[in-house]
Amino acid sequence: MVEVDFYELLGVPRTADEGEIERASKQATRQWTKRASSPNLDVRHEAETKMKRLREAREALLSGPERRAEYDRALQQGIVPAAAPAQPAPAAGGGTDWVAAARAALAANDYHSAAYAAKEATTVLGGNAESWSLRSRANLGLGRVPDALYEARQATEIEINNAEYHFNLGNVYEQLADWANALKEYQVATQLDTSSFVYPLAQGSVLQQNGLLDEAIDMYRRVFANHPGAEPVRFYLAMALLEKAESIPKLQRSGSYAVTQESEIQPIAELADEAKQLCQDPDVQSAADDILSYIRKQKDAVWCLPTMVSDAPFIWIGGILGAFILGLVISGASSGIGAILILGAIVVAGLVIWQSRVPRWKKSQRKNSVALMMAGH
16 A cells, blocks of 8 residues: 555546656646745645655656555555544634634645645635635645635735735646746735745746747746755756757757757856756756767767758769769770779768768757758757
């Protein structure tokens, strides 16, 4: 048996391949990293527990087929029942302190208990903004996004100048892929609390998820300039730099890429190296090392025959030379034709050998010449 269904945690089916799991893990990590730096201690505790679970999920599902099969067998036996939640502390005036109970349950990622306690808190306290915010976070953890949206709005309406509540509302909008409203709420939170780096990081994250990578990197760099020691800032900037590095190659296919121009090598290497120096997070280091290892190999000499598309001038020269030699053969031009044929063959063979020993990036260019031509490269 297992304590947590990591597939459910990541929002992927149990049949998901490593690529799907990797992408879901990265998205969840990015989402919870910013929450782990929240000024709100309760939000930080919730996020820290979630990050721990995400690390465990990666270890179980991405450490090789044997480790994943072992986890799957344990999962088939069921999930260990959650321990009974601790009894809520009494409130100052008597009764149960449901707000404290909801906080404690959220810190443990016990979203069912948190939702129950927060609902009781809103029933008892009515217009208490924190109880509505807690209820929203609990329902968001349970995937009840419409409920979470209503409750997060309630919290911001009760305390319109609370940056954390606007941040939580932005998180809900992100889950709905309502990027415009998510960005708006993060901007409001930033205006209300200019000392925190969490809220501008969230803005950058929205930009990044919408393909505005350069704008996101600019945002992260500005935040980094003001908070150079903040690890989450370094993480977000480093991950964006790695994404930028991988977007440089013109040849992109199904989430992978290939360098096909020498001019692509240096900017990719510079971005990956900057990310590696910037953040010591294991995921960042591993991704940067993979990119740098790939880039270093691109100047290695390998064998690859020229192609008509990628090496047209060479093909035409070889063709003209071959036609000239063939013409001499047909016309029987002189008794020295044998020597000419041998010399011509040597020249053609030399040209072929010379053009067949190329850098690895050139081989990728030749192998994908048709695709590059269609892409307008």
